[in-house]
Amino acid sequence: MEIPYTISTRPDTGLWNAKIGIWLFLASEVMLFGGLFSAYVFLRLDAQPGEWPHGLLNVPVGTMNTAILIMSSVTVVLAWAALKMRRYRAYWWYMLATIMCGVIFLFVKLYYEWPQKFEHYGVFIKPSALEKYERYLGNTRRTEKGMEPRIEISGHLHNPEALKDANVKEYEIGLDPVYVEPNNPANDRPHFLYVPPTDHIAKIEKEDVERIDSFGPWHSAYFASYFTITGLHGAHVLAGVLVFIYMWLPVSKKLYQRNPEHLANRVEVSGLFWHFVDLVWIFVFPLFYLL
Amino acid sequence: MDASSTFPAAAGHHDPHAPAGEHEHHELGFWRKYIFSTDHKVIGIQYGLCGLVFLFFGFSLMMIMRWQLAYPGQALPLLGKWLPYFFGANSMPDGKMTPEFYNSLGAMHGTIMIFLGVVPVAFAAFGNFVVPLQIGAPDMTFPKVNAASFWAFAVGGVIMLTSFFVPGGAAKSGWTSYVPLAAIADKGQGFHPIFNGQSLWLIGFIFLITSSLLGAVNFITTIIQLRAKGLTWMRLPFFVWAQFVTAFLLLLAFPPLEAAIVMQLMDRTAATSFFLPAGMIVNGTPVHISGGGSPLLWQHLFWFLGHPEVYVLILPAFGIVAEILANNSRKPLWGYKSLVFSVLVIGFLSFVVWAHHMWLTGMGSTVSAFFQTTTLLISIPSVIILSAFFISLWGGSIRFNVPMLWVTAFLPMFGIGGLTGIPLAFNSADLYLHDTYYVIAHFHYIVAPGTIFGLFAGIYYWFPKATGRTMNEFWGKVHFWPSLICMNVIFLPMFLQGMLGMHRRWYDGGQGWTLAGEHIWGLTGFQWNTPISWAAWVMGVAQIPFIINFFWSIKHGKKVNDNPWEATTLEWTAPSPPPHGNFVTTPIAYRGPYEYSLPGRDKDFTMQNEPVEPAERSRRATVEPVLVH
Numbered sequence: 001m002e003i004p005y006t007i008s009t010r011p012d013t014g015l016w017n018a019k020i021g022i023w024l025f026l027a028s029e030v031m032l033f034g035g036l037f038s039a040y041v042f043l044r045l046d047a048q049p050g051e052w053p054h055g056l057l058n059v060p061v062g063t064m065n066t067a068i069l070i071m072s073s074v075t076v077v078l079a080w081a082a083l084k085m086r087r088y089r090a091y092w093w094y095m096l097a098t099i100m101c102g103v104i105f106l107f108v109k110l111y112y113e114w115p116q117k118f119e120h121y122g123v124f125i126k127p128s129a130l131e132k133y134e135r136y137l138g139n140t141r142r143t144e145k146g147m148e149p150r151i152e153i154s155g156h157l158h159n160p161e162a163l164k165d166a167n168v169k170e171y172e173i174g175l176d177p178v179y180v181e182p183n184n185p186a187n188d189r190p191h192f193l194y195v196p197p198t199d200h201i202a203k204i205e206k207e208d209v210e211r212i213d214s215f216g217p218w219h220s221a222y223f224a225s226y227f228t229i230t231g232l233h234g235a236h237v238l239a240g241v242l243v244f245i246y247m248w249l250p251v252s253k254k255l256y257q258r259n260p261e262h263l264a265n266r267v268e269v270s271g272l273f274w275h276f277v278d279l280v281w282i283f284v285f286p287l288f289y290l291l
Numbered sequence: 292m293d294a295s296s297t298f299p300a301a302a303g304h305h306d307p308h309a310p311a312g313e314h315e316h317h318e319l320g321f322w323r324k325y326i327f328s329t330d331h332k333v334i335g336i337q338y339g340l341c342g343l344v345f346l347f348f349g350f351s352l353m354m355i356m357r358w359q360l361a362y363p364g365q366a367l368p369l370l371g372k373w374l375p376y377f378f379g380a381n382s383m384p385d386g387k388m389t390p391e392f393y394n395s396l397g398a399m400h401g402t403i404m405i406f407l408g409v410v411p412v413a414f415a416a417f418g419n420f421v422v423p424l425q426i427g428a429p430d431m432t433f434p435k436v437n438a439a440s441f442w443a444f445a446v447g448g449v450i451m452l453t454s455f456f457v458p459g460g461a462a463k464s465g466w467t468s469y470v471p472l473a474a475i476a477d478k479g480q481g482f483h484p485i486f487n488g489q490s491l492w493l494i495g496f497i498f499l500i501t502s503s504l505l506g507a508v509n510f511i512t513t514i515i516q517l518r519a520k521g522l523t524w525m526r527l528p529f530f531v532w533a534q535f536v537t538a539f540l541l542l543l544a545f546p547p548l549e550a551a552i553v554m555q556l557m558d559r560t561a562a563t564s565f566f567l568p569a570g571m572i573v574n575g576t577p578v579h580i581s582g583g584g585s586p587l588l589w590q591h592l593f594w595f596l597g598h599p600e601v602y603v604l605i606l607p608a609f610g611i612v613a614e615i616l617a618n619n620s621r622k623p624l625w626g627y628k629s630l631v632f633s634v635l636v637i638g639f640l641s642f643v644v645w646a647h648h649m650w651l652t653g654m655g656s657t658v659s660a661f662f663q664t665t666t667l668l669i670s671i672p673s674v675i676i677l678s679a680f681f682i683s684l685w686g687g688s689i690r691f692n693v694p695m696l697w698v699t700a701f702l703p704m705f706g707i708g709g710l711t712g713i714p715l716a717f718n719s720a721d722l723y724l725h726d727t728y729y730v731i732a733h734f735h736y737i738v739a740p741g742t743i744f745g746l747f748a749g750i751y752y753w754f755p756k757a758t759g760r761t762m763n764e765f766w767g768k769v770h771f772w773p774s775l776i777c778m779n780v781i782f783l784p785m786f787l788q789g790m791l792g793m794h795r796r797w798y799d800g801g802q803g804w805t806l807a808g809e810h811i812w813g814l815t816g817f818q819w820n821t822p823i824s825w826a827a828w829v830m831g832v833a834q835i836p837f838i839i840n841f842f843w844s845i846k847h848g849k850k851v852n853d854n855p856w857e858a859t860t861l862e863w864t865a866p867s868p869p870p871h872g873n874f875v876t877t878p879i880a881y882r883g884p885y886e887y888s889l890p891g892r893d894k895d896f897t898m899q900n901e902p903v904e905p906a907e908r909s910r911r912a913t914v915e916p917v918l919v920h
């Protein structure tokens with residue numbers, strides 16, 4: 001028994017099965033990420049003044065990753081076109097390029113962007129103690145200018161033992177540049193280029209601290225959404241890479257020799273998925289890195 | 292184009308020239324044929340059997356709860372001694388139910404009945420078994436994906452069941468898992484960070500959602516791509532339309548819940564606070580909150596699935612009812628087109644009514660007004676469907692066989708369920724009725740004597756197609772009548788209990804509550820729990836004839852021909868049981884699905900694959916100009 005229209009199109013719909021299947025699957029994926037993005041909107045609109053952080057991500061690296069993903073979307077189309085022209089060698093190289101792009105993207109995410117966040121700490125100051133740290137926060141000027149207040153001081157934690165040891169009375173934070181010059185108008189907006197924490201150490205007494213958290217998902221609704229959405233997106237990238245690897249391995253060459261159109265259809269379908277994953281990133285990038 | 296080129300290999304097993312190495316030429320082993328099968332019929336039956344077992348299991352949980360409601364604090368006789376061995380020492384010490392165990396039973400009853408019982412049977416089992424046959428297809432478009440769907444479901448089901456046996460027992464925050472309650476439940480001392488009731492509930496759900504996603508994609512693609520030649524959209528049996536819309540609901544409504552489930556899992560394991568409000572204190576200690584969390588967000592995402600889910604439960608039953616109704620009233624289904632458009636409108640509207648589950652959350656009157664309007668709008672197509680069913684009976688020569696009995700019971704029962712929902716659609720009335728037994732009665736009238744009666748009808752109706760034998764008529768009636776009576780004894784008094792203000796989650800059945808002491812029909816609201824509970828237990832017993840009848844008839848039922856009900860749709864042209872690949876000759880549809888009692892014919896049913904003769908063509912051309920090419 002054979003299922004009709006796996007490779008050829010059905011005359012009245014003009015489509016083969018998997019093409020409908022993938023579009024339906026993508027519709028479902030739109031709803032999945034749609035749910036997450038609407039949660040982002042909901043949480044951001046609900047956030048108290050100063051609670052939603054800005055400019056904590058590395059924009060150049062994010063831009064590079066965006067470019068890599070877009071590039072991979074191009075190479076996967078070229079791979080498909082090569083198959084349509086029955087040029088297997090070209091297909092093989094384009095597919096390899098696509099896989100490499102996906103791997104680089106994941107590598108940057110997992111080994112550079114994410115770990116960097118876990119070493120960074122944010123100290124949330126109790127509302128009553130905000131005045132005390134005015135020289136780091138610059139809230140007087142911000143209030144005059146009608147900007148949201150700063151309620152958090154962030155940077156590199158120089159005495160991690162303070163997290164556990166009750167005898168240590170203060171946190172030593174190697175400040176992010178924003179808190180060194182809080183009144184510098186250049187610091188009103190997030191920087192495009194990444195600026196590492198400075199050597200300027202601020203001592204913050206524990207009793208003034210509401211909570212201290214590293215920049216993990218537990219830090220804020222912002223980072224919670226960031227890690228959930230980029231995590232799920234990363235899982236999709238990984239899935240796409242695995243599928244592409246399968247189609248790039250010799251096992252698919254056999255399919256190509258038997259029925260090249262079948263392999264082309266498979267590449268088209270997984271390419272559609274890949275474009276969707278790319279598209280999700282096109283939303284992730286401005287929402288988390290830029291806005 | 293002729294039929295054989297439309298379906299190149301559909302009739303392959305009868306073709307001596309079929310290429311070697313095809314499935315037909317070697318027998319599959321037991322495991323590939325019955326367990327890890329990719330045949331849509333086997334998968335449908337697997338789904339059906341698992342779903343029925345889950346339905347009975349979920350019902351049994353409720354039967355245990357009903358003891359606590361009728362006789363709060365008393366030891367459960369006989370069974371009470373054994374349950375602690377099964378559910379753990381903290382479930383029913385000395386046969387007396389603990390509040391935690393009561394909550395577990397309630398949450399898991401809802402979860403199991405809906406997601407592991409009704410959806411698998413109504414959508415996956417009937418859809419898998421019947422839809423490809425009704426559209427004249429050899430199988431689903433993606434048979435392997437279909438098998439993956441079943442196995443994802445099986446894994447999800449096992450995880451849900453396993454959660455009963457982890458320390459602390461199964462999830463206990465209601466089938467809706469409202470936060471912040473659910474986010475802090477089963478956490479801390481004595482609970483494993485992952486292997487605890489609530490986390491397993493969430494993880495199990497991810498598998499169930501994956502399963503329904505794979506199923507939905509497959510169903511829609513199959514219906515679009517594999518319709519037999521001549522089977523145009525308006526010639527599809529209504530059942531196929533119902534499954535088509537249901538598949539879209541599952542496809543699009545489940546993912547936002549998946550998003551919410553991932554977020555709740557993050558809240559439970561990664562210390563985020565998506566759903567936890569600032570300043571929350573649990574057991575006297577402040578919880579780590581990162582700020583900005585919103586419990587309302589969960590409710591929105593949950594009910595964005597939750598409401599379409601209601602239609603996932605009822606639409607397949609509508610489909611089954613339509614088939615059996617037309618078949619047994621020996622008349623075309625009344626208003627086929629309005630039924631199709633109604634079901635499509637329901638599909639669309641069901642995505643914009645979800646917040647009517649949240650009147651009490653204080654969303655604001657503008658939001659409430661919007662959802663109140665859409666909720667009332669959605670009742671219009673529902674009423675059209677039910678009216679069309681009733682009118683279909685008018686003037687028919689009705690055959691009251693067992694499937695038809697269930698269907699005739701379905702109509703008024705669903706009517707009661709639907710009409711009692713209207714007060715809940717108004718937020719002013721709902722303020723009072725919210726979370727009372729009235730709500731329980733309302734939605735159970737829709738899913739229990741509604742959907743589940745439809746499912747029983749479908750099982751009795753399509754059983755001959757799956758086995759070549761009918762189920763026993765007498766024992767079918769022994770199954771039907773007590774079930775019908777008990778259903779009403781169970782749920783009718785609950786409307787009254789609810790109107791007294793009895794809350795649905797009371798552990799003691801309202802024993803200690805004054806208003807539950809008011810009399811209705813000679814019994815207080817609390818005392819009504821006793822007859823309700825007894826009716827539930829009798830109904831449990833009433834399922835025994837069905838179980839025996841079902842398994843006995845597989846081997847010993849009366850042998851029948853391929854079309855025992857003298858039906859018109861394409862599944863009855865296939866052999867019973869259909870072989871792998873389904874049809875002996877690839878079917879071609881020449882006419883609509885319900886051509887019963889066609890004038891000028893010697894029999895009162897004309898099957899879809901019977902060509903239109905010239906005489907009939909000219910006779911019908913006057914009334915139906917676009918009949919056949």
